[in-house]
Structure formats: C-alpha cells, structure tokens
Amino acid sequence: MPGEEADAASGAPGEGVPATGAGTPPARLAVHRLTVLYDAQCSLCVHVRHWLRGQRQLVPLELVPAASEEARRRFPQLDHAATLEEITVVGDQGQVYLGAAAWVVCLWALAEHRPKAHWLSSPAAVPFARGAVLAAAKYRSMTAASCGPGRACAVPAPETGG
Secondary structure, eight states: OOOOSSOTTTTOTTOOEETTOTTSOOOOOOOSOEEEEEOTTOHHHHHHHHHHHTSOBSSOEEEEETTSHHHHHHOTTSOHHHHHHSOEEEETTSEEEEHHHHHHHHHHTBGGGHHHHHHHTSTTTHHHHHHHHHHHHHHHHHHSOOOTTTTOOOOOOOOSOO
16 A cells, blocks of 8 residues: 555555656655545546545545646646546555556555555456446546547546545
C-alpha cells in the first residue's frame, strides 16, 4: 500500500509509477494526497465520487472530472482520452495508478477500507480486485451514453468543496 503515516511508500498496489519516469523502475514515494480522475458523464463514476466524498479519508482525495480543463492543466503528461476509459488516480509525487490499482489505492485512502485495500493488494486477492473493475466496466458500458469516438462529451464544471 502507499503506506502508513510515517512511511507512505511501503507496498503500493501496483506501485504508483512516477508519470515523468517512463521506463524506470517504480519509485517508492510518500503519498499525502491523491487526485481521482473520474468520468463525470458516467452515472456509476459520479455515484462512486459521491460515496468517496462521504467517507472518512486518511489521505485526502481530490475528485476531478477526467479530461476536464482542470485535469489537463494539472496533469498535461497524461493521456486524457484514456482517463475517460480507465479510472486514473494521481499521487501528489506524480505516482499514477490505473484500473484495479487505482480502485485499491482509493480504498487505501479511506479509514474504514484500508484493511480491505491491503487484502486486495495481496497476490491471493488481486483477481478479486480485477474482477470488480471488470464488472464496473461492463456495467458502465451498458449504462453510459455514447459520446462518439474518443468520448467527446462535454465535461461539467467542477463542484466546489472537493
């Protein structure tokens, strides 16, 4: 997991890869804040966003619409079309988590769900995390409005208050 208070780098799920360090081994960096890029056009994603906001956070989560002006300004190095297709979480030191690792790191940030995140990052439980992400993706594909190639939907203005 991105770790406990003093050593926030121990055992991250899928190890956050510094966005600027392509081709280098993942660095173990402290995580003090996470930005979750979510698809604001997806009802499931918006529901999860509201759920995350209602949880007690050990690591603050900033929730930003994927591919929005704000996301592009803050993370110019990301493939923003891809962030609409797969959950992406960015750590304050440039770590990038995708897919199942992104979901697990979100759980790790929450007080009541950190033990579950540790379990989901274990070798025995990784298939469960992947399965949950695949099930969410299937649900999304069945319920999401088609926005055309590249999902060129309008992104709503960010809400105030996190």
